[in-house]
Amino acid sequence: MTLPPLRIVFAGTPDIAATCLQAVLNAGFTVAAAYTQPDRPAGRGKKLQASAVKQLAQQQGIPVCQPPNFRDPAEVAALAALQPDVMVVVAYGLLLPQTVLDIPRLGCINVHASLLPRWRGAAPIERAIEAGDSETGITIMQMDAGLDTGPMLDIATCAILADDTGDRLRERLAALGASTLVTTLEALQRGAAQATPQPAQGITYAHKLTREEACIDWSQPADALARRIRAFNSANPCWTTLGEHRIKLWQATAGEGRGAPGVVLSTGHDGIRVGCGQGILSLQTLQMPGARAMPAQDVLNGHKALFTVGAQLGATA
Numbered sequence: 001m002t003l004p005p006l007r008i009v010f011a012g013t014p015d016i017a018a019t020c021l022q023a024v025l026n027a028g029f030t031v032a033a034a035y036t037q038p039d040r041p042a043g044r045g046k047k048l049q050a051s052a053v054k055q056l057a058q059q060q061g062i063p064v065c066q067p068p069n070f071r072d073p074a075e076v077a078a079l080a081a082l083q084p085d086v087m088v089v090v091a092y093g094l095l096l097p098q099t100v101l102d103i104p105r106l107g108c109i110n111v112h113a114s115l116l117p118r119w120r121g122a123a124p125i126e127r128a129i130e131a132g133d134s135e136t137g138i139t140i141m142q143m144d145a146g147l148d149t150g151p152m153l154d155i156a157t158c159a160i161l162a163d164d165t166g167d168r169l170r171e172r173l174a175a176l177g178a179s180t181l182v183t184t185l186e187a188l189q190r191g192a193a194q195a196t197p198q199p200a201q202g203i204t205y206a207h208k209l210t211r212e213e214a215c216i217d218w219s220q221p222a223d224a225l226a227r228r229i230r231a232f233n234s235a236n237p238c239w240t241t242l243g244e245h246r247i248k249l250w251q252a253t254a255g256e257g258r259g260a261p262g263v264v265l266s267t268g269h270d271g272i273r274v275g276c277g278q279g280i281l282s283l284q285t286l287q288m289p290g291a292r293a294m295p296a297q298d299v300l301n302g303h304k305a306l307f308t309v310g311a312q313l314g315a316t317a
Contacts (some may be wrong), residue, residue, distance in 0.1 A: 001242065003191075004187050005029070005030055005085055005104075006029060006085045006159035006188065006190075007030065007032055007082075007083060007084050007085045007086075008024065008029055008031050008032065008084060008085065008086055008087070008185070009031065009032055009033050009034075009035065009079065009082055009087045009088070010024065010031050010034045010035070010037035010057075010062075010087075010088050010090075010116065011034070011036070011086040011087060011088065011089045011090070011092040011094075011096075012034075012035075012052070012053045012088075012089065012090035012091055012092050013036050013037045013051045013052070013092055013093050014051065014052055014091050014092055015052045015170075015174065016052075016090065016091055016113070016170055016173070016174040016177065017036075017051075017052065017090035017092070017302065018051075018052035018054050018055070018056045018182050019110055019174040019175065019177070019178050019213065020088070020090045020173065020174070020177055021034065021053055021056055021090075021176045021206050021245065022056060022178070023178035023179065023182050024088065024178075024181065024182065025060060025145045026184065027182045027185070027186070028145060029157075029185060031057075031060075031061045031062050031197055032062075032063070032082050032084060033062065033064070034054070034056075034057035034062045034063070034064050034065070034190055035064075035066070035079075035092065035094070036051045036054045036057070036065075036066055037051055037066065037092070037093050037094070038054040038062065038066045038068055039051070039054070039066070042051070042106075054066070058230070058271040064155050065078070065079075066222055067094075068099055069094060069117045070096065070099070070100050071097075074246075076097075076099050076100060076103075077095070079100060079103055080103050082122075083243060084098070084103065084104045084105070084187070085104060085105045085106050085108075085188075086104050086106040086107065086108070086188060087100075087103070087104045087108040087109070088103070088109055088111070088181065088185075089109065089110045089111070089143065090109055090110070090111040091111075091183075091238055096108060097145075098145050100146065101165050101253055102117055102142055103104055106188055107142055107143065107216045108142075108143040109140055109141065109142055109143065109153060109181075110141045110143050110148070110150070111138060111140055111146055111177045111180070111181050112124065112138070112139045112141055112262035113125050113136070113138060113170070113173045113177065114128060114136055114137065114179075114206070115135070115136060115137045115139060115155060115157065116139040116148060116152060116155075116198050116205050116281075117148075117149075117199055117203040117278065118133075118139060118202055118203070119136075119146065119155060119204055119205070119206040120148035120149070120203065120204070120205050121147060121205045121206040121207055121208075121253065122177045122206060122207065122208040122209075123206045123207065123208055123235075124136070124206040124208070125169050125173060126168050126231040126232060126235060126236075127206035127207075127229075127231070128160060128169075128203075128206075128229055128231075129160060129164055129165075129166060129169060129227055129231035130191060130195060130224075130227050130228050130231040130232075131221075132226075132227055133160055134160055135157055135158070135159055135160060135161065136155040136157075136158055136160055136169070136173070137155060137156050137158045137173075137176070138155065138156045138158070138173060138176050138177040138180045139152050139153040139154075139155050140153045140180055140181060141153065142195045147205075150195075150198075151195035151196055151197050151198065152195065152196050152198060152211075153184050153187075153188075153193050153194070153195055153196075154180055154183060154184045154187075154193075154199075155180075156176050156177075156179075158172055158173060158176055162254070163230070163236070164230065164302065165169070165230045165231070165233035165251075166230070166231050166233050166234065167233055167234050167235075168237050169229045174225070179274060185193050193250075195220045201273060202306055209232060209235060209236040210236075210295055211236065214236050214237065214238045214239055214310055215238075215239060215240070215314075216228075216229075216238055216239065216240040216249065216262040216277070216313075217279070218240075218262035218276055218314050219261045219276070220248075220257065220276065220278075220282055220312060221254075221276060221277055221278035221279055222254035222276040222277075222278060222279030222281040223278075223279060225238075225252065225254070225276060225281050226252050226253055226258065226281060228256040229249050229250070229251065229252045230251070232249055233251070237249065237250060237287075240262075240313045240314045241313065241314055242306060242307070242311060242312075242313050243306070245288065245289055245306070246289055247286055247289075248286065248289060248293070249283060249285075249286060249287075249311075250284075250285040250286065250287060250293045251283075251285035252271075252281050252282060252284055252285075253271070253281075253282050254276075254279050254280070254282075255273075255279060255280055255281075255282060257273070257278055257279060257280035257282045258275070258280075259273075259274070259275025259276075259280060260275045261275055261276055261277055262274060262275065262276075262312055262313040262314045263275045263294070263310060263311070263312055263313070264307055264308065264309055264310065264311040264312075264313065265280065265309065266309060267296075267298075267300055267304075267307050267309070269297055270308055271283050271284045271296045272286070272296050272299075272300070274313055279295040281296065283296055284296055286299045288302075290300075309311070
């Protein structure tokens, strides 16, 4: 027996969402419209740039909707007029009011990049790395009015590798999320999807990354700083200061040893070794102001006098 096709509305914004949208299209589902954030200024020229989802939707001839929010009853009515069976939400960036959640016949489902209820909230990928978690994954969730509190339709696990950055882990989770989403949509189409309440224990919140916390506090342990640098890589790069220079830190490794927090202990082919509250942090990839990110040895070739033994990082704001 041929199953009736699902009428899908897709809502998402960044690359991870575009990966899921492409998988939905590859699986043969019809997407009636794509909702995404309004175009934002980007790059040095601050020109308006379309989201990854908008670009893909336009390539595929899918109507694009970019409401700033759903406070306007006309925006809610326009969504209702699409008569979706299900709304798929992936890193959309807008909170959906109950009036929107109630529109699709099968509700709204969310692809969330953690094993709920761990890391509810805005930055689950980065917070999992920063915390030293060994495992994360994808949860397909039936959305409700809470913050990532709805019942789970499917889960898939993914190991966090010792050298994972936020970007590397995000790429793997995007692929995992896309395949798990297709499986869930197929189950919804068959009427076979079953929702399970989230566990009451183990709830944590992945708060949005801030510029302030990206500033390295050298009194913290080296292993914690190394994880934060890997986690924040590209999304909100960690940084420190050296004199008047503000330096972005892209890659670092923790090791044993002792030294005053923030003080350069040695430099060489193994990086720029800096004392921490506990252990030593070896800076491997740095970005000086106005330059691209480079290996530590290349930075030293151009700024050796700056990174002298005894120099104090983080001495000025």
